[in-house]
Amino acid sequence: MSDTERTPVVPAQADAPMVETLPAREPLLEVDHVTLRFGGVVALNDVDFTLYKGEILGLIGPNGAGKTTCFNAMTGIYQPSEGQIRFRGEKISGKKRHQITQLGMARTFQNIRLFPEMTALENVQVGADAHHRTSVVSALFRLPRHRREEREGREKAERLLEFVGIRPRMHEFARNLSYGEQRRLEIARALATDPVLLCLDEPAAGFNPAEKEELLQLIRQIRDTGVTVLLIEHDMRLVMGVTDRIVVLEFGKKIAEGLPAEVRDNPKVVAAYLGVPDDAA
């Protein structure tokens, strides 16, 4: 396990948040005044924030705030109507989805989207294949490149399944896994693409407190291996416990940004979450 470059299995560090490490902040992802409309619906309205290398950024907001849409714009599913998104200094627009992934962005889905008729192992191998170059010819004749990449991908996949804790289930079809296992498998599959930035869309949805606690640990471990994490999550306790900074969206607009404690006490955020009568807003 130790002979590979990026071994995600690192002992969990203490919960020391990286809040104070403000110097040397290197922007990784810049969402630059992005507006995105669906017909009349403005799903994102002039949203503007920056994600720095090594941090865990929380993206929160009430239902329909535009969080998932933001992920979709970042990963190339939607083109922003205005503004642009830069990842590692490169513009996202005009890039194919798989190129964005190869550039180092990986994600999970709010509604789990595994490949149900593939085994857990194969699901992760698909992720690992993102950086493979085996062609039809070398696969057809089982040439050395195919064999090498196959071995490498398989080892990596097993390691990642071990990391998220479902290795014993690796030969099971994804559709036969339990809900929690499927969520973990999605994370393993995303990690297999060797991301610089991992975007998690409500990874704890439907989890009980104990499972949430495990997930929290997992996210920290991922961050500790050098992966930057962008986390959408509704559970406030989880968000407050794991993120370094938080961006809050409401009706497609950014209404707050800052340290967890700051955001929690922000009256706008409180209003957004508790609901305020229209005339009082």
Add this chain to the structure above:
Amino acid sequence: MTTTVNPPTPEQQQGIGTRLRHGREAISQRWHDAPRWVRWAALVALIAFFYALPNKEFYQYLGPIPTTGSNFTQVLFTVSIYVLLAVGLNIVVGFAGLLDLGYFGFFAVGAYTVAVLTSPSSNLKTLWPWLLVVPIAIALTMVSGIMLGTPTLRLRGDYLALVTLGFAEMIRIAAVSSDFLKGQRGFNQIPHPPGKYADGKPFFGVLDARPYYWLVLTLIILVVLGVRNLTHSRVGRAWISIREDEDAAQLMGVPTFKFKLWAFASGAAIAGLAGALFAGKQNFVNSQNFELLNSIIILAAVILGGSGNIVGAIVGGGLVAYMIERFRGIELFGTELYEYRFLFFGVVLVVMMIFRPQGIIPNRRRAAEFKDRRKEVIVGE
């Protein structure tokens, strides 16, 4: 590493369909649990059986299996061609989940390439030997697959079905009406594959269909080995991931367009090979050989056999082609059963769709998933 069979959950016990699937999994589980030598022995026996099958000394003991209304060795050749086609179409429909309704069009391209380049009736008068033309036929078919796929594989869903349907029809109409392709009159004296017995008689003659069958059987084995290698690689995983969820595949770094094109081209190449074999055996090719119905039959074969499964495709292709021929010469209430062959397949397909719909999974499930997901991701570009 343990290979335990899942204890059936209540959910799995519900439908007959799921129970069948469970049964199939249990069978494949037992196959995989069997010792290696048992599997090898079974495989060798099976292959030996199929090599022996066209010999009268062998098949006369097989009771009702040999066909009554037509020459059995001849039928075996036809069946083997269909099996090869089913294996090829299974790549496109079964693995990559691309609904191709005009697969037989590629078969026609392969057969006509051979006809045009070898037959004395061709305007070109090249008269090349069969063996030289086979690779050309395969390459041309692949190119036609790529030409058809490049504009259409960027789109999703039903467009592809329509375009492929149109393609096969185009080829057929060209065959019927273009002077270059000779229409009904067709091409004759297409040369046979090379090879002679010690006494100078050609191995691939006019009367005996067995050598052709053996040739196709051998090529099926080679093609299956190749397809198996592909499916156990990055390529196969990419295909299946595209079938399962094209958006997710792209977002996991799969260059989906490229791999869809490869699936299309590989499928086409196999159909081209089948077409070339057909032409080399038949000696004569004309526009009546390429009815649209054939595309549908092969598709039905792949679906019946269980698409996405090489063994399934072989079984499906073999069974469908064989059944059609088996109906010949059987009379029921004064009509030949053969007349009702398509009614029969219609019924079988409907029954399959009810009890084991995963045949057509790729498209159906995508449709169902599409509904739940509209909120998150719009399918389509």
